[in-house]
Amino acid sequence: VTTDREACWLTTESSKPRTEKLLLSLVGDAPMFATIRRLCQNHAAKFFVETAITDRDTGKSNVIIGTWTSLGKESTPNLGSEGYTIFSEEGRLWIVAEEERGLLYGFYHFLKEIQLGTPLLEISAQEKPANVFRMINHWDNMDGSVERGYAGRSLFFEGGSFTKDEDCMRSYAELLSSVGINALTINNVNVHEQESALITNRWLPEVAWLAKLFQEYGLTLFLSINYASPITIGGLDTADPLETSVADWWERQVERIYGSIPSFGGFVVKADSEHRPGPFSYGRTHADGANMLAKALKPYGGHLFWRCFVYDCLQDWRDRSTDRARAAYDHFAPLDGAFADNVILQIKSGPMDFQVREAVSPLIGALKQTKHVIELQITQEYTGQQIDVCYLPPQWKEILDFDTHANGKDTTVADLVSGRANGGFGQGMTAVVNTGRDENWTGHSFAQANLYGYGQLAWNPKRCLHAIAEEWADRTYPYLPKNVRKTIVSIQECSWIVYESYTSPLGIGWMVNPGHHYGPNVNGYEFSPWGTYHFSDRNGLGVDRTRKGSNYVSQYAEPVGSRYENLQTCPDELLLFFHHVPYTHVLTSGKTVIQHIYDSHFDGVEQVKAFIAAWESHKQELPEALYQHVRVKFDAQLANAVEWRDQVNTYYYRMSGIEDKHGRTIYR
Ligand code: GCW
Incomplete structure (x- = not known):
């Protein structure tokens, strides 16, 4: 089940249409105006009771777009070829840039604010990209x-x-x-x-x-x-x-x-x-x-x-x-x-x-x-x-x-x-x-x-x-109630850490099925030619990249290399990326490595269940297609998480012989 192509951040319909007209003037002869015109007709126009676009300032327009030169205005601080300024002056909104691409990005900024319901004359920005x-x-x-x-x-x-x-x-x-x-x-x-x-x-x-x-x-x-x-x-x-x-x-x-x-x-x-x-x-x-x-x-x-x-x-x-x-x-x-x-x-x-x-x-x-x-x-x-x-x-x-x-x-x-x-x-x-x-x-x-x-x-x-x-x-999702959007945001925001918790532990990576890379396979790459190993044995696991190991740590500037070299200062989440340690090694969190493996894998699955419970709690507020689309994915995610949990926990239980402190189910 897929939702329809319209449903993305750029193309959604307004949930509360605005009461004003948009009278847009494109001043100058930038070829980019053809693009802006199309964007305006396809997207911005949906939000206004009426939209008119002119190619000069008639004096009646409420939004004016042009380069500093074409508008005959003194340019503001140098925002480069892609930067733009948006400000209101004399009761009208101005989107101004040095060059064409700045006008395009300025228009997108305007469109975003319109979607979010910002009053026209309150839109204001001065932007330039950090990266070339x-x-x-x-x-x-x-x-x-x-x-x-x-x-x-x-x-x-x-x-x-x-x-x-x-x-x-x-x-x-x-x-x-x-x-x-x-x-x-x-x-x-x-x-x-x-x-x-x-x-x-x-x-x-x-x-x-x-x-x-x-x-x-x-x-x-x-x-x-x-x-x-x-x-x-x-x-x-x-x-x-x-x-x-x-x-x-x-x-x-x-x-x-x-x-x-x-x-x-x-x-x-x-x-x-x-x-x-x-x-x-x-x-x-x-x-x-x-x-x-x-x-x-x-x-x-x-x-x-x-x-x-x-x-x-x-x-x-x-x-x-x-x-x-x-x-x-x-x-x-x-x-x-x-x-x-x-x-x-x-x-x-x-x-x-x-x-x-x-x-x-x-x-x-x-x-x-x-x-x-x-x-x-x-x-x-x-x-x-x-x-x-x-x-x-x-x-x-x-x-x-x-x-x-x-x-x-x-x-x-x-x-x-x-x-x-x-x-x-x-x-x-x-x-x-x-x-x-x-x-x-x-x-x-x-x-x-x-x-x-x-x-x-x-x-x-x-x-x-x-x-x-x-x-x-x-x-x-402007059409969803605010609390539903809040749920979506909170699921998104913790999802990376949840994914990490039910997959390979503490930065070691690679416990995936070879080839397609979905789902667990603890030893899938262990004896392969790809250089991707975890070196688990009955005592412990991890890759020694310290000075005594591959000395990878020395590629970092100091004090970063030493921080990773030192077991006491190496961050827990990267421990096994840098060190080979016993299962009983105590993390800075106070847990042993083995207990961390068990806990994070059990917890990861519970978190996915919590995603599903949260989604179900909004069932009545969600359009059927979106509800189903996400629910189907969640079910597959849960099955995946369970498989990861059980394979990883069983593997490390068999390797270490150490019991889970909390006596949860680990398949023998
Ligand atoms: O991650 C690996 C991928 C390959 C990819 C390669 C790369 C395009 O598994 O599919 O090849 O990296 O980045 O070149």
């Missing part, structure tokens, strides 16, 4: 499948071709730009044969069509490319970055792309990672590989996003000297400063892979002279796959607020990735997105909030989390 890039990555394949997609088929592709559904693309572009996202890739970073051809004449007209459409919403389109393209589509016998023929081939290719897509953003590359080709095959470095491509993009202002997700995925589990967590830093920190200035390294937020809990990547903060962005995962690969509720902004906020001490105390991840703390080397944020062709965009309707929250935090990492959650619920 606020990007999303699709992992979509041209056959229509989506790698790690939990919301149906691809929005862009089907059956080896483009869907080219203009209405759908426009709605999607609105959804993204309404939360400030300004760049996207449309195809999977694992670029297979078909997608390698996206940069050829065969597909460039389609790509150009999409790029132009997205550009109307301030969104720059990028493509993921196959590093071996000179061989697979170019007919060369090498992809060696230092071969002139290779560099020339890319230059011609890029020239052709910009010939049909002047607004093209550039490339995203996954090289030498999980069986993807890369410069290592030719004995070259990642800087050699990236710089060659960046040089081809440079004349057109294009950027090259180069992923740092490089590690040995063919590790021998018997080999205790290799620690996958070290890999990104070990590969890229030594190359700091060796990259061209239009190369942007893309760093996963943690050193492993988007687990429900892991440490923050030590590469963030280690790069002092290389542009970079942080990569998050909105799609819930390891966090419930949009069946289980897992609202991720609290996780992201913790990451963004993390003090790396990279330039002394108070050097947060947010300050680094925004470039504030490193002279502009931080270029912003990107994230693997959770959307698809499901009518509600995200599989679980509540998962829309993850996209919403990502956009909000990418725009302003300091924004209050609670305000974001409430705002999302108020905009998405």
Whole structure:
């Protein structure tokens, strides 16, 4: 059961229509006005008794939009090309910006306030985004499948071709730009044969069509490319970055792309990672590989996003000297400063892979002279796959607020990735997105909030989390009674911790079913080549990443490394990420590790039951479709949580032989 496509924060109907008219003047000749006009007709107009739009100030309008120049007004403090100001003057509301994209974001702000019922003349704002890039990555394949997609088929592709559904693309572009996202890739970073051809004449007209459409919403389109393209589509016998023929081939290719897509953003590359080709095959470095491509993009202002997700995925589990967590830093920190200035390294937020809990990547903060962005995962690969509720902004906020001490105390991840703390080397944020062709965009309707929250935090990492959650619920479910929205918000806000509590304990990760990654399998990855182990034995568990172990801790600036090194100061929730300890080890919470495992798993299931009870208590107040949609998901989540609880508890009971203090049911 899905709710209908209309039900998202941007498109819901008003619950209390306003009594005034909207008389909107668009002053100047910004091409963005065509977009704003459409947004106004499709969305804002629903809230007013009558709406009229003029392309000059007739003197009668109550809302006026234009650049400082077109309005002949003296500009306020520099808010950059995407910032805007909203103020009231002489009884009218003004939305003013330096440039077009600022006008678009200003209009979205206005729309939000209108939805929330703010009186027209009380709307006021002065905003500019903290991050240059606020990007999303699709992992979509041209056959229509989506790698790690939990919301149906691809929005862009089907059956080896483009869907080219203009209405759908426009709605999607609105959804993204309404939360400030300004760049996207449309195809999977694992670029297979078909997608390698996206940069050829065969597909460039389609790509150009999409790029132009997205550009109307301030969104720059990028493509993921196959590093071996000179061989697979170019007919060369090498992809060696230092071969002139290779560099020339890319230059011609890029020239052709910009010939049909002047607004093209550039490339995203996954090289030498999980069986993807890369410069290592030719004995070259990642800087050699990236710089060659960046040089081809440079004349057109294009950027090259180069992923740092490089590690040995063919590790021998018997080999205790290799620690996958070290890999990104070990590969890229030594190359700091060796990259061209239009190369942007893309760093996963943690050193492993988007687990429900892991440490923050030590590469963030280690790069002092290389542009970079942080990569998050909105799609819930390891966090419930949009069946289980897992609202991720609290996780992201913790990451963004993390003090790396990279330039002394108070050097947060947010300050680094925004470039504030490193002279502009931080270029912003990107994230693997959770959307698809499901009518509600995200599989679980509540998962829309993850996209919403990502956009909000990418725009302003300091924004209050609670305000974001409430705002999302108020905009998405204006028709629900306030107490129901309150319930939804409180479920969302604790859902990440609940998910953590019934899955793998204390930061260890990876106890999932191999391959698809849903549901428990304690030893699923224990003897695999992926470098993802928990080393449980009859005495204890955890990965020793201290100086006596893999010495991963030394990749952090001090005193962060020492805090993790020391058992007394290592935070409980990351204990097993950094230490191998006995089951009887006492956490700072006062509990033993084994008791914590039992308690959190029993508790996690009870929490999911409490979600269901809360939902049931509102049954009468909920529309049937929404009630059912969420109820069905909750039932599946409960079954999943029970399975996790029982497998993990039984496993550790059998391993340790230690009884649960509270005598609850553990299957023997
Ligand atoms: O998390 C892993 C996923 C892969 C993904 C890879 C990556 C696209 O399981 O599906 O490949 O990360 O980030 O490249």
